[in-house]
Structures are given as structure tokens and as C-alpha cells.
Amino acid sequence: MGVDRSGKVGWLTTTVDALVNWGRKNSLWPMPFGTACCGIEFMSVLASRHDIARFGAEAIRFSPRQSDLLIVAGRVPIKLMPVLTRIYEQMPEPKWVISMGACASSGGVFDTYSVIQGIDNFIPVDVYLPGCPPRPEAILDGLILIQKLIEKDSLHHYKVPQGEGAT
Amino acid sequence: MLPKDQLTIVLREKFPEGFIEITEFRDMLTIHIRGEHVLKLLRTLKTDPRFAFNFLSGITAVDHLEMEGHARFSVVYHLLNQHEARRIVVRAWVHEEEPRLPSAYPLWKTADWQEREVYDLFGVEFTDHPDLMRIMNPDYFEYHPLRKDYPLQGRGERDNFKVVKRSIGSKWPSEKGFE
Amino acid sequence: MTLEAKALSTEKMVLNFGPSHPATHGTLRVIVELDGELVTKAVPEIGFLHCGFEKLGEHLDFNQFVTVTDRMNYISPLCNNVAYALSAEKLLDIKVPKRAQYIRVLMCELSRIADHLVQIGMQAVDIGAFTVFLYGFRLREKIYDLFEMVCGARLTTSYTRVGGLMRDLPENSIPVVYDLLDRLPATLKEIDGLLTHNRIWLDRTRGIGPISHDEALSYGLTGPLARAAGVDYDLRVKEPYSSYEDFDFDVIIGQNGDVYDRYIVRMYEMWESQKICRQVMDNLPGGPVNVDADSKYILPPRPEVFNSIEGLIHHFMVTMENRGFTPPVGEAYVPTESPNGELGYFIVSDGSREPYRVRTRPPSLINYSAFPRMMENMMVSDAVAILGSLNVIAGELDR
Numbered sequence: 044m045g046v047d048r049s050g051k052v053g054w055l056t057t058t059v060d061a062l063v064n065w066g067r068k069n070s071l072w073p074m075p076f077g078t079a080c081c082g083i084e085f086m087s088v089l090a091s092r093h094d095i096a097r098f099g100a101e102a103i104r105f106s107p108r109q110s111d112l113l114i115v116a117g118r119v120p121i122k123l124m125p126v127l128t129r130i131y132e133q134m135p136e137p138k139w140v141i142s143m144g145a146c147a148s149s150g151g152v153f154d155t156y157s158v159i160q161g162i163d164n165f166i167p168v169d170v171y172l173p174g175c176p177p178r179p180e181a182i183l184d185g186l187i188l189i190q191k192l193i194e195k196d197s198l199h200h201y202k203v204p205q206g207e208g209a210t
Numbered sequence: 211m212l213p214k215d216q217l218t219i220v221l222r223e224k225f226p227e228g229f230i231e232i233t234e235f236r237d238m239l240t241i242h243i244r245g246e247h248v249l250k251l252l253r254t255l256k257t258d259p260r261f262a263f264n265f266l267s268g269i270t271a272v273d274h275l276e277m278e279g280h281a282r283f284s285v286v287y288h289l290l291n292q293h294e295a296r297r298i299v300v301r302a303w304v305h306e307e308e309p310r311l312p313s314a315y316p317l318w319k320t321a322d323w324q325e326r327e328v329y330d331l332f333g334v335e336f337t338d339h340p341d342l343m344r345i346m347n348p349d350y351f352e353y354h355p356l357r358k359d360y361p362l363q364g365r366g367e368r369d370n371f372k373v374v375k376r377s378i379g380s381k382w383p384s385e386k387g388f389e
Numbered sequence: 390m391t392l393e394a395k396a397l398s399t400e401k402m403v404l405n406f407g408p409s410h411p412a413t414h415g416t417l418r419v420i421v422e423l424d425g426e427l428v429t430k431a432v433p434e435i436g437f438l439h440c441g442f443e444k445l446g447e448h449l450d451f452n453q454f455v456t457v458t459d460r461m462n463y464i465s466p467l468c469n470n471v472a473y474a475l476s477a478e479k480l481l482d483i484k485v486p487k488r489a490q491y492i493r494v495l496m497c498e499l500s501r502i503a504d505h506l507v508q509i510g511m512q513a514v515d516i517g518a519f520t521v522f523l524y525g526f527r528l529r530e531k532i533y534d535l536f537e538m539v540c541g542a543r544l545t546t547s548y549t550r551v552g553g554l555m556r557d558l559p560e561n562s563i564p565v566v567y568d569l570l571d572r573l574p575a576t577l578k579e580i581d582g583l584l585t586h587n588r589i590w591l592d593r594t595r596g597i598g599p600i601s602h603d604e605a606l607s608y609g610l611t612g613p614l615a616r617a618a619g620v621d622y623d624l625r626v627k628e629p630y631s632s633y634e635d636f637d638f639d640v641i642i643g644q645n646g647d648v649y650d651r652y653i654v655r656m657y658e659m660w661e662s663q664k665i666c667r668q669v670m671d672n673l674p675g676g677p678v679n680v681d682a683d684s685k686y687i688l689p690p691r692p693e694v695f696n697s698i699e700g701l702i703h704h705f706m707v708t709m710e711n712r713g714f715t716p717p718v719g720e721a722y723v724p725t726e727s728p729n730g731e732l733g734y735f736i737v738s739d740g741s742r743e744p745y746r747v748r749t750r751p752p753s754l755i756n757y758s759a760f761p762r763m764m765e766n767m768m769v770s771d772a773v774a775i776l777g778s779l780n781v782i783a784g785e786l787d788r
Contacts, residue, residue, distance in 0.1 A: 076409060078416050078438055079784050080463035080544055086507075087533070090526035105410065120787075122348045123416060123437045124371050126408055131374055152457060155441030156355050156364025157347065165371045176463075176544055235719040236479055265606055267724065268750040270735060277739040286735070288722060288750070292606075292620075295627040299722070320609030323758040330436075331443075346439040346787060355444060362441075362448055 060197045067111075067137070068193040069099040071186070074110035074134070076127060078117030081144040081176040085116050093179040098186050107133040112189060115168075116176075118146035119159045131166045137196070139189050142168040143182065145175040212260065214239060220260075225251060230280055230303070238299060242280060245304035245311035248287075252300065252314055255289060263289035263298060266314065269324040271332045275358040282306035283334055287314070304334060313339040331356035401429065406772065408437050416783045417776070419760075423769055431764035431772065433757065438787040446747030450713055451477045451551045454747065458734075459545040461749065462785045464507055465500035466546050467536070468727040469785075474549035475630055476734040480721035481551065481714065483686060489553045489678040490632040495566070495669040496539070496548060497631075497725075498662040502573065503532045504728035504780075505655040509580060512652070512777030516593050521583055528576045531569050538562045551714075552686035553679030566670055573663050581656065594649040598763035598775035601646060608759035612730025612752055613654045614779065618646030624726040631725075636668045648778040686714050713742040722750075729753055729780055753779075753786040 075085050088095045095101050104110040107130045119127055131140070142162055145151035148171045150160035162168065169192060172185045212220060218232050221241065228247025233240045243251050255261045267288040274282055281303040289298050304311050313336035314321040325336045326345040333354035336342055344351065351367065353360050407418035416437035422430040442461055446454050458473045459466040471493045478485060506529050510522035533543040539562055540546040540555065548555050584590045600610070605618040615622065623640040625633040641657040643650030679687045688707055693700030706712045716738045724733040730752030739745040756779050763775050 080460055083463050083507075084544060087526065087530065090530070091523050092527070092530045118438070118440055120437065120439050121368050121371075122439065123408065126437070128372055128374055130409060152460070153440045153445065155362055155445055156360070156367060157439050157441050159368055159371075164369075164373070166374045167376045178543065236482065236721055238720075238722070240720075266609055267731060268609075268733075268735070268748075268755075270748040272737055272746045277737075277745055286748075288735070292622050292627075297628075297722075297724075299720075318609065319604075319607045319762075320755055320758060323754060327754075344436075346436040348436070355441065362444055 057197075064193050064196055067196075068190040070102070071098075071100040071112045071139075071189065072102045072104050072110040073100050073112040073114050074104055074107050074130070076113060076115045076117075076130060078119065078123065079146065081116035081147070084176040084179060085114065085143070085182065088179045088182045093183065095183065095186070098183065098190070100186055107131075108135065110134060111137060112139050112141065114141045114143055115147045115162055116143040118151065118153055119162055120157045121159065122157070124159050124162075124165060127162065128166060139169045139192065140167060141170045141172060141185050141189065143172045143185070144177055145173065148173070151175055217241075221251075224254065238297065240299040240301055242284075242301050242303065245281075245285070245302045248285070248300065248302035249312040249314065249316075252287065252289075252317055255298070255300070256317055261291070261298075262293060263291045263296075265290040265292050266318040266320055267297070269314065269321060269328060271328045271334055271356075273332060273356065273358045279303065283309055283332060285311060285328060285334060309334040310337060311335075312337050315339055330354070333357065404769065408434075417757075417781060417786075419772065419776075421764070421769060421772065426768050426770075428764050428767050428769055428772065431761045433760055435754075435757070436787050438783040440784075440788065442749070442788040443747055446744055448743060450742050451716075451744065454744075455549055455551075456545070456547045459547055460784060461751075461788060462727070462729075462732075462753075462782050463544060464780075464782055465504040465728050466544060467496045467500040467548055468504075468725065468732060470546060470549040471497055471631065472723065472725040472727065472732050473734045474551055475723040475725060476721050476736050477551045477716075479723050480716045480719060480736055480738055481686070483552050483680055485553050485680060486677055487632065487674045488557075488676050491669050491673055492554060492558055492678065493549065493631050494633060494636070495666055496536075496546075498665045498669075499532055499535065499566075499569075501662045501728045502659050503529050505659050506576075506580075508728075508777075508780040509584070509652065509655060512774070513584065513590075515773045515777045516590070518583070518587075518590070521580055524576060524579050524583070528569075528572060531572065535562060535565050535569060538565060550679070550687060553677075557678045558673075563670070566666070570663055570666055570670075573659070577656065577659055584652070585656070591649065593771075593774055594652060594778075595647060596645070597648045597771045598767060598778065599645055599647040600759060600763055604759070604762065605646065608762065609755045610730065610759055611755070612726065612728065613651055613658065614646075614730065614756050614759075616641060617643035617650035617654045619644055624724050624731060628724060630723060635672070636665045638662075638664050648774050651778045715740055715742050724750070727752060729782070729785075730756060749785070749788060751785045751788060753782045757781045757786060 077085055142148045147162050150158050170185045170188045172181050174181055214232055214234055221229050225247055228244045230242040255263045267290045269287055271283055271285045283304045284301045287300040302311055313325055325339055328334050329342055330344045330346050402423045404421045404423055408416045418434040420432045421428050455470055455473055458469040462469045506525035510525035513521035536546055537543050540548040600618050602619045605615045605620050621642055626640055638661045641654045643654050689700045689703045694704045718740045720737045722733050722735040724731050732752055733750045735748040736744045737746040
């Protein structure tokens, strides 16, 4: 019944899934890793006009261990990349990552010696937001995309892999 | 402050070995001097009541590898006299073989971080600096990136990091393991 | 049984702030050595956002680099645009028309208001008062709207060009500016009412992180930090650029150089900025916003490019790789009064169309270098208040 090792999906799983996903998607706790301009636009989203609280994601946590959505807002230079990796690893599963803005997604205009050319080279990313910086509406759109991703999620997918690659 | 030709005479008399020349471009005077004498010159400019440049606005450097100059590097000091609102530029020239000159820290504390920055980006060393170490780049960085012979895209420093994979499951429908 | 009065022996403890910490405004790291709660030593580590701006400047031409200057100081990008354009124009020896100068002043002063609103808001958030941030941001959004109307972008404005502006103020933006200036006093009074005489705010800021007049000069402090310490030096008055000499405003000087005085200086500066903006709007001269089109510094108007061969050739002459305007061999530095202090671009040219070397005089870096001095004999909780008052912008700090 429910989650079992055979991989079958039972009626209980889907019902529980729906409940859990509903809860999860409406109470995302973002951890803003705001380094540059995008961090300021993220501040706008928090403030009164755009008000991210309408999407249940206003509980900003600066501790990776308390959050489930990592928003990488801004460029990531070589000195910061190990920090970002560590923060990602410290977040508990399930976790999602938004790469916000051109710099985080691809390096943007900074094709220089010290800027990482896209954080997805080193950590997994779920949603990319275009723009330099993305408008607050785009950030909300990215949040909705993450929510849609969560809707399709299932406890079944979080089966701990056996053997190789298990952590 | 003294006009250009008088200033030249005064400085040539005071620093016979170090002084090179004074140039003028768009109303801004630049004093060119050999690196090892720069601290004495700065002290004179700060304390002598004829100059009274009490404020060090910035320290930077220029690499003259592809441009004519008196030596490979020039360390540039922007000085400001706040009483008369006058500015002057001092350029201290140092050679490539031994890029070393005295620190301006005894005169202005702001020299601390700015000299560290010049050291990090150009590899010019400052003697008697309290704590000369890299400031912008990580400690393991091997080069001095603002030198003209260092490429804009770097030498692969940005490509070499630990890759983290998703630890459990996979979240995108296109990836394996998601219906 | 008698109790002996004996000093409690404590061991020194080392505490690490950042680089990812809510109060570090981006990416700063401070290592503090504590004796109980007293800070004995604070060592900042920077460079976490070093992106090679200056190297990039050597590979982009004068107009291309304007877009990159936005990303350096993302709280008041227009001030950076203007500072870069002024240095490039000094190098090329161009004088922009009066209207362009006035519009630049207007935009800089609005940026100053926006910057100080965020600074005060964020500092209040760090100390524990969230409301000020929301009130300040409400007005900042209005300023964003205006920037969007004028430049097409909220944050990364890229408004100036060498030899003028991207475009003139649109006709419909003028009532918006007046509306903005009418709303400003209410917001400032609200913030004033929330903070200036607030017991908690006073306790957290008065006497915290003081710096004396002479030390401020030695550390190279400029802007509100220096003026809070009693340094009477405002570049807008002492070395006027972009027609600042035409406007009548006061320079706010503090006495104690502590966090509270910095807050007061910033608050009153916003009132003064509002005065300047009104004067600009009331006396806005007519005429073009760019230098003469024949001078080959600016792009021709779009219809001309599409409809005439001369216009097209002109466009190519400015933008093509091996064409474009070239300055003489030389160097230029124009200091400007950005919201954080003296900001200027030192441009060295070797006569080609890209600068040979671009250097920013970053107020954030130089102001932040006085942080260890300000932290001496302060409590660990004051670190947040002092850091907030410095308004360190990581992009400009590390470049």
C-alpha cells in the first residue's frame, strides 16, 4: 500500500501526494542567495507592491537548513562558488533552485576570468529566469513555475536510490 | 598652488634623483617620479603648506606593457587639497623586474586596502605595508589579472569546481525517473 | 562564607559572519574576535563579488561600458552612468548641452533619494524594524516607475551616452516627477516619525561606531559618512560638475560621526535632493540633449538611419569595430558625489576606441576599510548597525 519498494503507485500515494504537494507549493521558504542587482529586485518582490506573500513564499530564511527554495540572484564569482555549493548541500531535501538573471544562468555580460559561466555547470537548477535583472513579475512567474513542478511531484520520486550514487 | 613650471623647478630641486617630469592634460597636473622616492614626495605634498594635499582620494596602477611609459607599471595616486578644492595626480613608475615601492600607509590609512588591491591585481609590492595579501581574488589564485598579458577570460580558473548532482530523485519530466 | 570579588576570566572567541548572512547585504565576510560580548578585533574579508569590471572596461568601447557601470552600483545605477560619461567626456573634451546636464542632475538626485531610502530601510531591518523598509520601498517603486518611463529599465538604466543622453525626458514623465516630489515629504515624515525619536533606534545607533574628523580624512571617507563626522566637503558644492553650481541647496554636516548622525545626514540629504529636483524641473532649459550630431560622437536618429544613406554611414561610423570615435592619448578623472561618497572613473586612453585602463574610485571599498576602526570596543550586536550605516554595495566594493 502506498509507497512501496516495488515502484507501484497506489491510491493512497496519489491522495497523500496531492495533500503534501498542496502544502509544499503554498509554503515555500526561499533562501535568497542575493549577490548583486537581482538581489535588489528580489527585495522589490518582498516589498509592498509585488508582495511575494500572496504566493506563500514570504518566509525568507537566510539559513539553508530551514529553507527549500534556493534563489541564486546575481553573479557568482570563483570566490563565491564553493560557498554556493556548500549552501546547496546544506539544504534539506526536497529542494528547488531558481537561477535568477542572466549572470547566474550564463555569466551574462561578465565573460571574465572570475565569473562562473552559469551555475548549472556545478549545481542543478530547476528554473531559469531571463532578464538582467528580471522584473519582479518574472520572479513571481518563476515561483509559479516551481509551484507547478511541485504539483506534478510525487513521494514516489523521492525513493532513496539504492547502491551506487546513494548519499 | 604653484603653476606648472614653478612646481617643476621646486620639485626638481627637492628630489634630484627621483623626479622625472610634470605633464598636463585637460587642466590636470601629473607628477612623474621614480617609485622608490614616492613616499618622500607624498609626505612633502601632504605636509608642506604650499601644497597641503590632505586627502588621498585613490591609489591604482596602470600596466604600460602595450603603451609608452617610463617603465612597465605606474602606481597612480590621486591627491586632493580640500581647503582649495584642488587635485593633483602622482605617478610612481616601477620596473617589471622589481615592482616594489614604499607604502603610503604611514601617511593615510586608506592606503591599506587600496595597496592590497594593486598588489592583487598587478603584482606590485609595497614595502612596510602592514598586511600585504590578496584582497579580491582567492588566495590560491596564481596570476595578477589586470596585467595586460593576462587574458580576459582567464586561464581556466572559472571552470574548475566540484559538481554537485541531485542526491535523490529527479524533478524535471524530461529527465529519467519522472513520468 | 564569603564571596570573593574575582574577575571572571574569559577566553577570546572568534566568530564568523557571512559570507552568506542576512545582515551582510550580499556577500561580505567579517571575522570578529570577541572578549565576552566586546569586539576586540574585526577583520573583514572581501572579494566575494570580484567580477573583473576593470578588465572588462579595457575590452569594451566608451558607450558599451556604460551598460556595465549599472551593474556596479545597483542601488543608484544612474550616478555611475553619469560619473562614467563625465570622465569620458572630459577625456574627449566634449561639453554636453545644458538640458542634458540638468536631466543628469535630476536623475542623480532621484537616485540619491532611492539609495538613501533603501539604506535606511535595510538598516532598520537589520536592527529589527521592518516597517520602515516597506514604507521606503513604496516610494522607491514610484521612482522605479519613473526610471522605467525615461530609460526603459527599472534598475539597469544605462541612460547616459558619451556626449549626452540615451533620449530626452518623455513629455508624460514631467507630471510624474512632480507627483513623486509631492509624495516624498509624506514618506520622509513617516520614516522620521518611526525612527528619529524612537527610543530603541536611539539606543541602537547613538554613540555606535563613532569616527573622528581626522580619522575620517585618514581613512579616505567621503559622502554621508564623512559629513556625519564633520568633514565639510561636498563635491557638488566644492567641485561642481554637470551644472550643480546653478542650484541652491544646503550641505548637511553632522557632529559625532556615529551611526545616528549618518542616519540624520541621509534623512536631511533627501530633503535637499528634493529641493534640487524641484529647481531642475522649474528651470529645465529647452534644446537638444545631445552634442551636435555632426561631431560623430552620438548615433543619428533612427528614421535617418533607415531612410538615408548618410544616416546609415554615420551609424556605421560610430558603431563599427574598426571605426568609432577615438580620444587623444591621455587620462581623465572626474569626481562626482554619489550617494555613498566620491565616485569617479579614472580612464587612461592610448588613442584607440577602447580605454586602455578604467578604474573606479569605489566609495564602498574605501568606506568599508574604516569598518575595523569603527568596530573597536563595540558590542557584537553593533556590528550589524555599523555595517548597515556604511551602505556597502558589494558590486562596487569588489568590482
